[in-house]
Amino acid sequence: MGAVIQVQDLKKTYGSVHAVDGVSFEVNQGELFGILGPNGAGKTTTLEIIEGLREADGGTVELLGERPWPRNSRLLPRIGVQLQASAFFERLTAREQIHTFASLYGVPARRGDEMLEQVALTDKVDTRTEKLSGGQMQRLSIACTLVHDPEIVFLDEPTAALDPQARRNLWDLLGTLNDSGRTVILTTHYMDEAEVLCDRVAIMDHGKILDLDTPTALTRGLDAATHISVTADSLDLEVASALAGVEDAAYDGDSLVLSTRRPAPVLAALAERDALDGLQVRGATLEDVFLTLTGREYRA
Amino acid sequence: MTSMATLSLAMWRGFIRDKMALFFIILFPLMFLFLFGGIFSDQGQSRSTLVEVGEVPLLSELPGGAKEAFEDAFDVQKSADLDAAIDEVRSGDVDAAVEQHGDDLVLHFSRADQVKAATVLGTVSSFVDGANVAASGQPPTYTLTPDQVEDDSLESIQYLAPGLLGWAIAMSATFGAALTLVQWRTTKLLRRLRLAPVSTGAIVAARVFVSLAIAAVQMVIFVGIAMAVFDLKLTDAWWMSVPLVAAGTLSFMAIGLLAGSVSKTAEGASGIANLIVLPMAFLSGSFIPLDVAPGWLQTVSTVFPLRYLNEGMLDVMVRGEGPAAAAVPIAVLLAFTLVIGAIATWMFRWEAD
Secondary structure, three states: OOEEEEEEEEEEEEOOEEEEEEEEEEEEOOOEEEEEOOOOOOHHHHHHHHHOOOOOOEEEEEEOOEOOOOOOOOOHHHEEEEOOOOOOOOOOEHHHHHHHHHHHOOOOHHHHHHHHHHOOOHHHOOOEHHHOOHHHHHHHHHHHHHOOOOOEEEEEOOOOOOOHHHHHHHHHHHHHOOOOOOEEEEEEOOHHHHHHHOOEEEEEEOOEEEEEEOHHHHHHOOOOOEEEEEEHHHOOHHHHHHOOOEEEEEEEOOEEEEEEOOHHHHHHHHHHOOOOOOOEEEOOOHHHHHHHHHOOOOOO | OHHHHHHHHHHHHHHHOOHHHHHHHHHHHHHHHHHHHHHHOOHHHOOEEEEEEOOOHHHHOOOHHHHHHHHHHEEEEEEOOHHHHHHHHHOOOOOEEEEEEOOEEEEEEOOOOHHHHHHHHHHHHHHHHHHHHHHHOOOOOOOOOOOOOOOOOOOHHHHHHHHHHHHHHHHHHHHHHHHHHHHHHHOOHHHHHHOOOOOHHHHHHHHHHHHHHHHHHHHHHHHHHHHHHHOOOOOHHHHHHHHHHHHHHHHHHHHHHHHHHHOOOHHHHHHHHHHHHHHHHHHOOOOOOHHHOOHHHHHHHOOOHHHHHHHHHHHHHHOOOOHHHHHHHHHHHHHHHHHHHHHHHHHOOOOOO
16 A cells, blocks of 8 residues: 655746646555645646646655656556546537447457446447537546556546536546546635545645645644534524533524534533434534634635 | 547548538639539530521522531521611621522621621631532631640530639648647646647647548549549549649648648637638639739749649649649649748747747
């Protein structure tokens, strides 16, 4: 389970903008690693340097023990890069697309058919790509990326521009990508996506990595308050504020929200008063982590 | 090799499923062929209309061969009303009116159309001269044997078809190269292929192969229809037009590659391609024969590869020149390809930004 991606002090400057400013991290084999940050944080540039599409101004990248820049043809068959949904040949059907990519990687066409099955596109094989929905295109794109069974898969914002339903459908597929020991590295600007999918998350802003850990460790280490909400008429505001452990209480629409760092006694006290109608407990999220790290609201 | 075949197949499928491209590359030039072919088809044998007022024995009693020639040259109408006939000449409805008084033939004509006037005057007087010689009872001292240097069948279609074919090939090769490059860059397919074990050479070779195949299809359809419908007759060395078209396709692809390298969007690329192809087609004699163009225009036209393709095709396809006539045009076209291709390679960008 060694590191398959090693990034050391990576730097890339465009004019006076430090797009990537001293980024270092390692990704282990079989890991699903996420880079989370708002647009313009430097995620895509970092990924492109690791893939070998751009040359770094400083620092080193090793991918499976090799340098990806300049274009390293030994590395290309071992990695799979998913760019965006539209990177297809014009006017070909889903099956023709994946057969084309299979052939370019020297893989039998049968393998392409299997991949279409795996991403649940068997009923769309004869549909031209332009006629597929956004989610279907994205799944075909991922299938084309996986057709040669790469050891490392790069996904740049795989769910951007999809509706919430299609995003959640895609999560099921993305979550299985590293099942067979494959390493996956993805960028996203969705907090919930990083939280659900990634084994480890690097939070990035202004070209720097602010923190890097498992989503649970990131939120747990935060010492952020847990928010407990019940229906507004369950309890008086004064009574709620006076409960042991409650730091703050306020109405939010038709809910009463209690903030606490010791949820157990608060919940017990609420149960005692039979005030658990509409109960919701929300722990700290990556959004709170981002807020703490940067001192400002997350802007996706 | 496999990647080249795979990419060629993908491009070919993309092309034959693109109805818009098929229209512009196959049907559009054919429309021009029918349009120009129809406009110019009667030009070679334009007939004049002549009204015979009353009896004109000289013309109606011409001997066999002369009678036939006369009927070829004139549409003859009969009339008894001299004034009405002269009015018709004046208004341009007919070209001339003729009446005979004894041995005197009077020809009424109009100077409004000078070419027509000269033709009618010359033709009618030649028949009168012929009749005079015959009346003298002497065999003529001098004879004239006309001999056209081109094939007997040299009609406008012979000039039109090669020129229009050249334009069609210039269009498809230029646009094919330019749009593939820009679209693949925009959709990031180009980047996707850069991340796959596919060489740049294979991508370029596939595009060249597909463009050559498209040019071959254009040539077969275009020449086939010109032969079947418009009676185009090819001369002996016509087969040299195949390497000519191939060399032409390469040079137009280089132009397309250049257009695709300097533009960011598909609209921009087709704009630049249009800006080059359309003036080039006019100035290279695709629509109008260059022989009638002023000298400076002929000089300007030497900078366009299409000019050499058109000239070469005319030489071997209809002018009856030998295979060697295509050698210089092919060499010039390949030189164009090298120079423009080198500039395009220098300007080439993988990425849009």
